[in-house]
Amino acid sequence: AQSVSQHNHHVILSEAASLELGCNYSYGGTVNLFWYVQYPGQHLQLLLKYFSGDPLVKGIKGFEAEFIKSKFSFNLRKPSVQWSDTAEYFCAVNAAPGGKLIFGQGTELSVKP
Amino acid sequence: SQTIHQWPATLVQPVGSPLSLECTVEGTSNPNLYWYRQAAGRGLQLLFYSVGIGQISSEVPQNLSASRPQDRQFILSSKKLLLSDSGFYLCAWSPDRDTEAFFGQGTRLTVV
Numbered sequence: 001a002q003s004v005s006q007h008n009h010h011v012i013l014s015e016a017a018s019l020e021l022g023c024n025y026s027y028g029g030t031v032n033l034f035w036y037v038q039y040p041g042q043h044l045q046l047l048l049k050y051f052s053g054d055p056l057v058k059g060i061k062g063f064e065a066e067f068i069k070s071k072f073s074f075n076l077r078k079p080s081v082q083w084s085d086t087a088e089y090f091c092a093v094n095a096a097p098g099g100k101l102i103f104g105q106g107t108e109l110s111v112k113p
Numbered sequence: 114s115q116t117i118h119q120w121p122a123t124l125v126q127p128v129g130s131p132l133s134l135e136c137t138v139e140g141t142s143n144p145n146l147y148w149y150r151q152a153a154g155r156g157l158q159l160l161f162y163s164v165g166i167g168q169i170s171s172e173v174p175q176n177l178s179a180s181r182p183q184d185r186q187f188i189l190s191s192k193k194l195l196l197s198d199s200g201f202y203l204c205a206w207s208p209d210r211d212t213e214a215f216f217g218q219g220t221r222l223t224v225v
Contacts, residue, residue: 009154034213044157044203044216051211090156098210100172101147103157 002027002095006104013081014112021076021107023091033074034092034101035065044090050074051096061085083113115140119204119217126224132177132191134220136204139185144206146187147214148179151201160202163187164210199224 007022025031035047048059055067065076074091091104119136126132138144145164149157159172161179169179176195180188187204201221205214 004156006156032211043218044205046213046215049213092157094211096211100159100162100170100210101205101207101214102159103149105154105156 002031002093002099002102004091004093004102004104006089006091006107008107009105010108010110012110012112015083016080017111019076019078019081019085019109021089021091021109023074023076023104024072025074025091025093026072027093027095030096031099032094032096033065033067034094035059035063035074035076036090036092036103037087038090039087047076047089081109081111083111085109086111115206115215117204117206117215117217119220121220122218123221124223126194126222128196128224129193132189132194132198132222134189134202134204134222136187136189136217137185138206141185141206141208143184144208145210145214146181147205147207148187148189149203149205151203151219157203161187161189194224196224198222 004025033050036044037047038044050057050067058064063078088106088108090106094101116139147162148160151157163169163181177191203219204217207214
């Protein structure tokens with residue numbers, strides 16, 4: 001069965017610091033990969049997604065993620081975080097075709113102004 | 114454009130009472146529908162998903178059930194709530210099973 005693991009439960013950064021959140025999944029076949037964000041008091045929103053092609057994908061608000069198939073990883077990055085990036089971030093995997101959308105445990109990011 | 118409605122936003126129910134949470138999607142047809150439960154530090158746990166009317170897959174054994182009486186309606190139910198059913202429940206839809214899901218605002222359920 002597919003599963004998703006996010007290694008960092010809570011990350012605290014100062015503004016302008018660089019961010020990398022880890023995500024690993026377990027599934028040997030083709031996968032679709034997602035990062036979602038949940039800002040305080042808001043619903044889950046899609047940050048970026050990977051289906052195929054260039055393994056480096058760019059999303060909204062300056063976020064990007066790199067799919068490394070050999071490492072079963074899809075880490076999220078941002079070169080310079082802002083206070084407004086304070087939120088909870090979820091990695092999700094859908095085993096293509098026709099799989100269920102499975103989420104990781106989430107990483108809470110706190111950015112100090 | 115497509116929208117998803119989930120209600121109520123908050124709910125306080127006594128132990129042993131029934132539950133019915135409703136989710137509807139507008140602006141699309143034959144969506145895939147999902148119920149998740151979100152718990153702090155545990156991410157989103159997939160409870161049920163449906164690819165069509167009357168087609169429900171259950172992911173975890175528990176005190177809850179789901180039904181899809183109409184194409185764009187997904188209902189989460191329980192006959193008798195337990196304290197452990199407290200949590201934040203999210204409904205989501207996707208155009209098909211290989212695309213991203215779009216989430217509702219969620220229901221905060223407290224069982225007392």
